[in-house]
Amino acid sequence: MRCFGSNYKTDAYFVANSVPSLFFLGFYTTIAFVFLPLYNERRLSIGKTEADKFxxxxITFYAIISLFLSIVGVVLAPKIISLIAPAFDFRTKTLAINLTRIVCLSFVFNIIVGIFSSLQYVNKRYFGQQVIHLINNLMVLLSILIFAKDLGIYIIAISGVLSWVIQIPIQKYIFVKDFKYKINLNFNDTTFKKCR
Known part of the structure; x- marks a missing residue:
């Protein structure tokens, strides 16, 4: 457990963990300020069924874009780390690159959970939002306690990704009566055009 003190490993992890913020600032902004108002407007004017189609x-569009960004993040991790942490020595930079590649795998799951959470909020269901951080933190803490000796700092990144993966079925279960996800990609939808 000594590896989680203040050292090059934690420096590498904190830099790697900041990469999602750089990639997803625009996504999170559009969810709050574009998607939610458009969804709510459609729900009130046309009905819930049409709003859910939207x-x-x-979700399908953002999942595809997030998957693309995950691949970009994995492939360009060395350049990204060199850009945001140019002073890192070789050892720290190498670790940060490896951790970034792991963290980038969470992009798709992170954005889907974010949209599910927003949909719950609009539909006045607040439990799912409260559970997100509890599950994420619990997953990371348990993983550290069980696997830190063998996996070191990598377990924090791995458990972070797994906690987002686990969130999707949990959020779907919590929200199952109000929303059912179906793969749909219709670029001709007029409301969708406003959201892109």
Whole structure:
């Protein structure tokens, strides 16, 4: 457990963990300021069924973009780390690159959970939002306690990704009565055009 003090390993992890913020600032902004108002407007004017079709469209589109960004993050991790942490020595930079590649795998799951959470909020269901951080933190803490000796700092990144993966079925279960995800990608949807 000594590896989690203040040292090059934690420096590498904190830099790697900041990469999602750089990639997803625009996504999170559009969810809050574009997607939610458009979803709510459609729900109130046309009905919940049509609003849910729009939401499915957005989730599918964002999942595809997130998958692309995950691949970009994995491939360009060395350049990204060199850009945001140019003073790192070779050992720290190498670790940061490896951790970044792991963290980038969470992009798709992170954005889907974010949209599910937003949909719950609009539909006045607040439990799912409260559970997100609890599950993420619990998963990371348990993983550290069980696997840190063998996997070191890598377990924090791995458990972070797994906690987002686990969130999807949990959030779907919590929200199952109000929303069912169906793969849908319709670029001709007029409301969807406003959201892109």
């Amino acid at each position: 939401a499915n469209n957005v």
